[in-house]
Amino acid sequence: MPVTLPLPLRKLTVPSIGRRRVTTQVVATTTALCAGFGLFAAGADSDNEKINTVAATAVAQAPAEPAAAPAPAQPAAQPVSFPFQIPGIPLPPPPRPTTVRPVDAVVSSGFGPRWGANHFGIDFAGNQGVPIKSVTDGTVIEAGPATGFGLWVRVQQDDGTVGVYGHMQDILVQVGQPVRAGDVIATVGSRGQSTGPHLHYEVHQPGVGKIDPQPWFAARGMDVMNFPG
Template identity: 75%
Template sequence: MPVTVPLSRLRGTGRYRSVATRAAAVTAVVGATLTALAATDPHATHELAGDSVANAAQIDGAFTAFTPREAQMPQVVPQPVLDFLDGLHAEQARPKTVRPVAGPLTSGFGIRWGAMHAGIDFGEGFGAPIHAITDGTVIEAGPASGFGLWVRVLQDDGTIGVYGHMQDILVQVGQQLRAGDILATVGSRGYSTGPHLHYEVHTGGGAPVDPLPYLAGRGMDVAMSTD
């Protein structure tokens, strides 16, 4: 025999189910909102469940485990790098202006015996080494009228240094020089009354300048003998 249910009961059941569905949806929205707020609230970390804290600790442990072994060892600078830095420091510390010979200054720049003496002279014995005063490049080396033999050097600041009256030339055109390198020996060739070194400085325009203030500007007082 068919069972009949009063319409009023069905309607009540529908209303009940509709209310329950709406309540479940509201609960889900509220739960999601609270979860989002907890994620942005620095004080909400204490509300994490115990298994969540354990999972976070495991993640940190896994990250630490992947740190390269080399990064966990004492860090040292490789020897080639140390050697390079030592060389760099030595280059920076070396003098860039050097006295050419040990002998005293014997003649200055200016008119002498009615003619222009365009450089300075250093008295020194035959065969004494002549040192490059600055870094530079040899642009001429050989015979020269009045000097007998000379060496011209394009110096590190663009000026030209002229060395004259030497006995022997020990460099060649194109050779790179560092301040202090030996380029020749002292002689008395050309118009000379005795062994000495004649040195001139010419600017980019070719005009000679007094080497004394030029060298003083580079920190060297050549008027003082090293004897």
């Protein structure tokens, strides 16, 4: 039976049969769409399972990659010693000493009173013929006979003092000759007033006179009284 609506709304009157048909069609269409989506989803799930299965099989059958070889151990850094030599360039010579011991021998007598008189130098008890070396750089200012010394050599030393070497056997330098510390200038003897072979060495300081050689050596970094031999 048709539904009667008020007059103003009559144009919107829809037969109930038509509504049922539309509703039925919508439900049917929705059902069909849902079924289609279900089939699509099921197909997609099936394809994904096939892909996963194939991938897992491929991974299982793939040969195992060899383990990476460990990195070679690096050699430990070697310490650098100084001075070091650059290939093709020679090392510079070591620094030359500025003060040397005049004779490789022990001190047998020091500066000061001795036998009722003053002994103004240091005696080195060297054997006959042992080389006598210039204590410092300098210039020979006298070489030859001398009273009491038999033969002597006097050297103007690098600090302005004069070194006196006495009782030598042979003189190997001449007046005016420049010498360097360590140069051989004579040999040990027993000439003059001497009781045996030795070197008598004095230091004369300008304006002062004869001074004790021991502290003079010490001021130049040498303990002349200590001889390991």
